[in-house]
Structure formats: structure tokens, C-alpha cells
Amino acid sequence: MQRPLENIRVLDFTRVLAGPYCTMLLADMGAEVIKIERPGEGDDTRQFGPFQNGESGYFVYLNRGKKSMALDLKNPHAIAAIKELVKESDVVIENFRPGVMKKLGLDYESLKELNPSLIYTSISGFGQYGPYSQRPAYDLVAQAMGGLTSITGHPEGPPTRSGASLGDMSAALYAVYGIMVALFHRERTGEGQYIDIAMTDSIIALLENNVMRYTVDNIVPVRIGSRHPISSPFDIYQAQDGYVVIAVANDSLFKKLVSVMKQPELAEDKRFHLDPLRTENETELKAIIEAWLSGYTVDEAVEIISEGGVPSSPILTIEDVCKDEHTKARNMLIEVDHPVAGSMRIPGNPVKLSQTPPIIREASPALGEHTAQVLTDVLNWDSKKLKALEEQEV
Amino acid sequence: MQRPLENIRVLDFTRVLAGPYCTMLLADMGAEVIKIERPGEGDDTRQFGPFQNGESGYFVYLNRGKKSMALDLKNPHAIAAIKELVKESDVVIENFRPGVMKKLGLDYESLKELNPSLIYTSISGFGQYGPYSQRPAYDLVAQAMGGLTSITGHPEGPPTRSGASLGDMSAALYAVYGIMVALFHRERTGEGQYIDIAMTDSIIALLENNVMRYTVDNIVPVRIGSRHPISSPFDIYQAQDGYVVIAVANDSLFKKLVSVMKQPELAEDKRFHLDPLRTENETELKAIIEAWLSGYTVDEAVEIISEGGVPSSPILTIEDVCKDEHTKARNMLIEVDHPVAGSMRIPGNPVKLSQTPPIIREASPALGEHTAQVLTDVLNWDSKKLKALEEQEV
Known part of the structure; x- marks a missing residue:
């Protein structure tokens, strides 16, 4: 060859x-x-x-x-x-x-x-x-x-x-x-x-779209941790023994998530029923999700969230990556x-x-x-x- | 063409x-x-x-x-x-x-x-x-x-x-x-x-050397903020109106920095005179540097540190980058x-x-x-x- x-x-x-x-x-x-x-x-x-x-x-x-x-x-x-x-x-x-x-x-x-x-x-x-x-x-x-x-x-x-x-x-x-x-x-x-x-x-x-946000809209992008700028819940959340990624980018995925959480009423909640509202009330939503996650280990949480059809992953250390x-x-x-x-x-x-x-x-x-x-x-x-x-x- | x-x-x-x-x-x-x-x-x-x-x-x-x-x-x-x-x-x-x-x-x-x-x-x-x-x-x-x-x-x-x-x-x-x-x-x-x-x-x-640190030394790299893993002071520091990068990777640059700071005695200080000691006592050193920086704006600090021959820079926002x-x-x-x-x-x-x-x-x-x-x-x-x-x- x-x-x-x-x-x-x-x-x-x-x-x-x-x-x-x-x-x-x-x-x-x-x-x-x-x-x-x-x-x-x-x-x-x-x-x-x-x-x-x-x-x-x-x-x-x-x-x-x-x-x-x-x-x-x-x-x-x-x-x-x-x-x-x-x-x-x-x-x-x-x-x-x-x-x-x-x-x-x-x-x-x-x-x-x-x-x-x-x-x-x-x-x-x-x-x-x-x-x-x-x-x-x-x-x-x-x-x-x-x-x-x-x-x-x-x-x-x-x-x-x-x-x-x-x-x-x-x-x-x-x-x-x-x-x-x-x-x-x-x-x-x-x-x-x-x-x-x-x-x-x-x-x-x-920098990708961060530049366009400034040149077109005159917005100066700031630090927002790990969350998504316009979707929620799309962030890193604390579970019992570590952190979990949950990536919900639309209303139908949110329904799936709250069903996994056994809190289906959240999908009708006026603070959370639409993606822009969830982003607006992101702090409250994060608190609710982390209260729920406090009952699970990372592995348990990723498994049941994924099984519910919602993208989720652990955060791998370098050791985890090397052993994966x-x-x-x-x-x-x-x-x-x-x-x-x-x-x-x-x-x-x-x-x-x-x-x-x-x-x-x-x-x-x-x-x-x-x-x-x-x-x-x-x-x-x-x-x-x-x-x-x-x-x-x- | x-x-x-x-x-x-x-x-x-x-x-x-x-x-x-x-x-x-x-x-x-x-x-x-x-x-x-x-x-x-x-x-x-x-x-x-x-x-x-x-x-x-x-x-x-x-x-x-x-x-x-x-x-x-x-x-x-x-x-x-x-x-x-x-x-x-x-x-x-x-x-x-x-x-x-x-x-x-x-x-x-x-x-x-x-x-x-x-x-x-x-x-x-x-x-x-x-x-x-x-x-x-x-x-x-x-x-x-x-x-x-x-x-x-x-x-x-x-x-x-x-x-x-x-x-x-x-x-x-x-x-x-x-x-x-x-x-x-x-x-x-x-x-x-x-x-x-x-x-x-x-x-x-x-991931570059982070992988080698694990596969060779069995060290699992962790979050260390913005600082350098083995050199100090090499980090982001708070000045009056924002943050400043100072990058000192050896003892002779450290002498230059403390001379700019008008605290030349730090170069003889038993906590700081060698790079490994500075990294060991990094928290104390950062406090001293930030106490000094509290008297300067970012622009002033970058200018006098750079003039003293020590690498230093501001932290540009996306707006700063676009206007630069x-x-x-x-x-x-x-x-x-x-x-x-x-x-x-x-x-x-x-x-x-x-x-x-x-x-x-x-x-x-x-x-x-x-x-x-x-x-x-x-x-x-x-x-x-x-x-x-x-x-x-x-």
C-alpha cells in the first residue's frame, strides 16, 4: 500500500x-x-x-x-x-x-x-x-x-x-x-x-457564532457556564456522586424528561412549558432537576434518562476516557x-x-x-x- | 490565478x-x-x-x-x-x-x-x-x-x-x-x-499531554482553573477593572516581575525563589500579586509588566477582538x-x-x-x- x-x-x-x-x-x-x-x-x-x-x-x-x-x-x-x-x-x-x-x-x-x-x-x-x-x-x-x-x-x-x-x-x-x-x-x-x-x-x-452575535446584534457574549444559550434544560447537573449532562433542546424532549422524573405536571407549568420560558426560568428548573438527581448516582441517572429517550451522558475523566x-x-x-x-x-x-x-x-x-x-x-x-x-x- | x-x-x-x-x-x-x-x-x-x-x-x-x-x-x-x-x-x-x-x-x-x-x-x-x-x-x-x-x-x-x-x-x-x-x-x-x-x-x-500524564504516571488530570500545572505565577489575575494574564515560566522572569512590582525581596523569599516552590505556594503568591494589581487598571498593569520584559496580556472580550x-x-x-x-x-x-x-x-x-x-x-x-x-x- x-x-x-x-x-x-x-x-x-x-x-x-x-x-x-x-x-x-x-x-x-x-x-x-x-x-x-x-x-x-x-x-x-x-x-x-x-x-x-x-x-x-x-x-x-x-x-x-x-x-x-x-x-x-x-x-x-x-x-x-x-x-x-x-x-x-x-x-x-x-x-x-x-x-x-x-x-x-x-x-x-x-x-x-x-x-x-x-x-x-x-x-x-x-x-x-x-x-x-x-x-x-x-x-x-x-x-x-x-x-x-x-x-x-x-x-x-x-x-x-x-x-x-x-x-x-x-x-x-x-x-x-x-x-x-x-x-x-x-x-x-x-x-x-x-x-x-x-x-x-x-x-x-x-469562536463560531460568538462573533456573529457581536457583529450582527452587538451582543458581547459572556460566560454562561456549560448551559446552552437558548435551550433549557441543556447543561451539566449535579447527581449524587458527580455530574450528568442532560440535553433537552425542544418541548417534546422536555415532556420525555419530566415523565422520567415522574413530574409530568412540569410540562404544563407556565414557567416551563415552552423552551424560551425554560431558558428564562433556568435557575428554578435546574434546582428542580438537581433535587430529583440527588436521589441517583451518575450511572443510574444517565441510564434512566437515556432509556426515556432524552440525550444524557456522564462527564468522563481522562482516566475514564482512557479505559473506555x-x-x-x-x-x-x-x-x-x-x-x-x-x-x-x-x-x-x-x-x-x-x-x-x-x-x-x-x-x-x-x-x-x-x-x-x-x-x-x-x-x-x-x-x-x-x-x-x-x-x-x- | x-x-x-x-x-x-x-x-x-x-x-x-x-x-x-x-x-x-x-x-x-x-x-x-x-x-x-x-x-x-x-x-x-x-x-x-x-x-x-x-x-x-x-x-x-x-x-x-x-x-x-x-x-x-x-x-x-x-x-x-x-x-x-x-x-x-x-x-x-x-x-x-x-x-x-x-x-x-x-x-x-x-x-x-x-x-x-x-x-x-x-x-x-x-x-x-x-x-x-x-x-x-x-x-x-x-x-x-x-x-x-x-x-x-x-x-x-x-x-x-x-x-x-x-x-x-x-x-x-x-x-x-x-x-x-x-x-x-x-x-x-x-x-x-x-x-x-x-x-x-x-x-x-x-487533550495533548493530559493523556500521557494518565497513561505514564497514572495521574488523573483535574481542573486547575487557568493556571499552569508546573510554573508560577502563570495565571489570570484580578486587577482594578478586570483580569490580566501574567506568564512567568522561570526564575529570571520572576526577578523581572518582582522588580516591576517594586518588591525585589520576593525573589529571595524562601517560599518563592524557585519555580517549584512558587507553584507549591501559588495561593500566597497570587494574593500578593493581586494586592499589588489592585492599584492598577488592566491597561496600566499590562503596559508596565510588558515593559519590564514579562509576558502579560489583557483578556479580550469578543467585542475587543472584533475591534482590535x-x-x-x-x-x-x-x-x-x-x-x-x-x-x-x-x-x-x-x-x-x-x-x-x-x-x-x-x-x-x-x-x-x-x-x-x-x-x-x-x-x-x-x-x-x-x-x-x-x-x-x-
């Missing part, structure tokens, strides 16, 4: 999360991803926990199926080698602060001279242009400056970061979509190009063997392609594991040239 | 958010997206607010640059027309409950007989297989069952939904990555395939003209491609605007055949 990105070579200068996650998505589809790392330390995430036999699980997960070259970007011989590799590559990707690659002579303008059909992607906090482009951005800053933090959390509480690093993850996803569009275009025209991805732009792009039969059936937790760490379970790829499924070939590389191999295989370097480069490395 | 997805025809059966956002990302890149809608009502989101001259802003934003055909999927003549269109299309995409397309005779197995190189994508709550595949899933359910809700929010508060519909938006992003990989593969081999995307899988895929100069410079809010609604500002596309930038050609179509045009242009139907179909529609 031909892998879909077979023969696509990616020179990957990225570190930490957004860039490595993007190139992981390319590696899963068969691209040859060559990760360029600092000699000695490598990607910062090699030092991030959790550790197994001294190897970072964070690194193993994000860098599966990649090659690693240890090259010092301050060494002119390494830069020369990289420029030779650029000629033999399809994609370059980096997530330094804007300007760093230019100082190294590795910016798009320089590299496209060597390879006009190159696809060059930069991921940064605020993008390559615009008033904030030089500001540092962590995920927390991107979520805050992209507006998402202001609408996440409870009305009485502070703005809240999402529990996952969405600034990084969404930037990675928009980047891989851009890279695939550019590869498709290049396949048909031979033309390369530059792609500029910002974490804050990516967060803004996730559905997660297993969907291959969303897979096992890789790392030569040092041993066996590790890492998140799978959610894109289930029938003919060219994502394949997690192997665990992450050791730092510099493929330096000599890539130079030999791709550039036909001999041992003399390899040795010369090595002697130049500090 | 050739658009990157020029000559790619997408038959789009999707409704509401995840599917329409995915095909919007294809339309932005030049694909011809033909949206198949129920006669009379169309996509549910045509009835969702906010409205401008009776037109839904939600619909206009998500369906920009698409064509609309009004076809009744219960009418055999409409199904026959769709099957003719499938032969002339590259991509089919749907987000019905698993099984619905099969009942209509429009499942992948049936359609690939008509067009073996077809790329067929299904988006659903739990995917096409696995124990939960028949369960209904709203975004709230996908966030809860994917584990994200359990780690979003404050330790003393309940689990919290993210303020944006990440179950839908992430499924759309993984789907467009899958479709582009499949299109690229087809361009090189002629082979079509089926793609199965689940909202819950997509949420699990966003950076948003404007990055084209993240663009204007479209709708024939009925008039001018509307909608979110832009965050993928800045230099040679083939995303182009928002026009606003969303009227319901059925292109029914006759598509049948005439693509299938060469004459007026007699068009009339016959029309008479069959209820």
Missing part, C-alpha cells in the same frame, strides 16, 4: 507543541519528517514530564514516526548542510519568534531561491505581520487574546482557560490544512508558497514501543481513512539518531564529510 | 456546524461546494440567530461561497439526480446519524459503484462503529465524553464546557485534513476512499455582501497562503438558488427534465 504522503520530505525546525503536533499529523500519513534539534538538549519537551525510564511521554507522543538530526544552527557547516537538504525537501516548517529564521539565513525568501517549489510554513503566536507580531505568546495568551477565555467559565467566576492547549492544537490543525492545500496545489501546478499561521488567529477562527471501550474500539489510544522507555500508550489519530489509514510506525527518535543517515542517504555524504561536520559541532 | 481546489466538486449533505464548517474551509480554497438542502426549510441554521433583514448571520458565515440545491431526499427523482451528480463529483460529505445515508441509498458502498474515485466523508458524534456509534451527540456531550469538560474549570467549581463548540469545530478540522490527504492521494493514484470522523475522537485528540487592530491587520474579520441581509462582518480564514490565499468569494446562497443551474450545467438537463423533477417535489 502506498502511504498518502509517501515521498514527501518535511524539514521540521519546530519545538514544543504546535509545530510538532502539525508534523506528527504529516508523519502519521507517511511523510518523512526530519526533526532538526539542538545538539545536547534537543526539543524542550524531551525534558517535560511524564517520564518513563527517563524518556518523556510528552515527547514520545508528539514525535512518533519522525527522524531526528542534531544540528547546531550557529554552526555554518550545519546551515550549509540544511540548505542542501532544503533542495531535496518538499516542506519546511518552523515555530520560532518571527525574524529568527531570517537571522539564520533560513527564511522563506532565502530558501525559495534554492527550491522554488518549497512549501514553507511558519507558526507563531501572533503571525508574521500585524501590530502584535513581535509579542511572545504562550497558549494562555493566545486563548486570552483570541477571545475564547472571556466566554469560558461560569458567570460568577473568572474567565477560564480551556483545559487543553487549544492555541497550539488549533494552530497545528489549521497549519496542516494549509500545508495539504499547498501540497495539492503544487502537485497540479509545481508552484510552492509560504504559509503564515498565528495561534491567536486560530483561536478567533474557533469506545476509545479502544476507535483506536484512540494506541501502544508504541520505545527502545528506552518501553511500551507506552499514546493518543491515536482521529482521521479514519479506509484506504490509507494513519499509521503510527514507531516511537520517537533518540536525539540525533538519524543525523548521519539522512546526510548519507539524502545528500550522499561520505564519512569524511560527516566527520568534518562533527568536528565543527561544539 | 488558479485556486488550489479549483475543479474540485463537493456534494455537501451536512447541516448545522461541524459539516458546514468543514466544507466552508474547502470553499474558501476554491472548491465548488454544492449544498443539498431540504426544500422549504433548508439547513436548520437558516432559522438560527442572529438575524439581519431576516437572514441568519450564523448561516451566512458558515455557508459563504457555496451553492444551494433544494432537493427532497424522500423524492426518488431527487435521489436519481443526486446519483447522477455523484458521478461528476470528487467529494461527498454528510453528518447524519450513522445509517441514515444507507437508508437513502446514498451510503459509500452504493455511491462508490457509481464513482470509484469518490472521497466520501461522514462526520458524527461517536463515529460509524464502536459501542456508542448510535448515540446522539451534541457538542456538550462530545466535550464531556471526550474528557475535555472534566479538566476545564476551577478546582472548587463544576466541570465546564469550553465557550466555543469545540466538538464540532475540531471534527471539522480533522475532517478537512483527512479530505485533503485523500485528495492528494487520489491525485497521485486515482484511488478514492471513505473517511469516518467522530466528534468525541476529535476532542480526545486535543491586529484582528483587522490579519484579515480575521471580513466583510461580505449578502443580497438580502446586506453587508455582514464574518470571521476570516486563519491560513495565510502566499500564492493561493483563501478567498471569500461571496455570501451564502438563497435556499435552492442553484438547483436548476447545477442540473443544467453539470448534468445538461433540459427544461423538460427540470420541470419533471419540480413536479415531483412536494
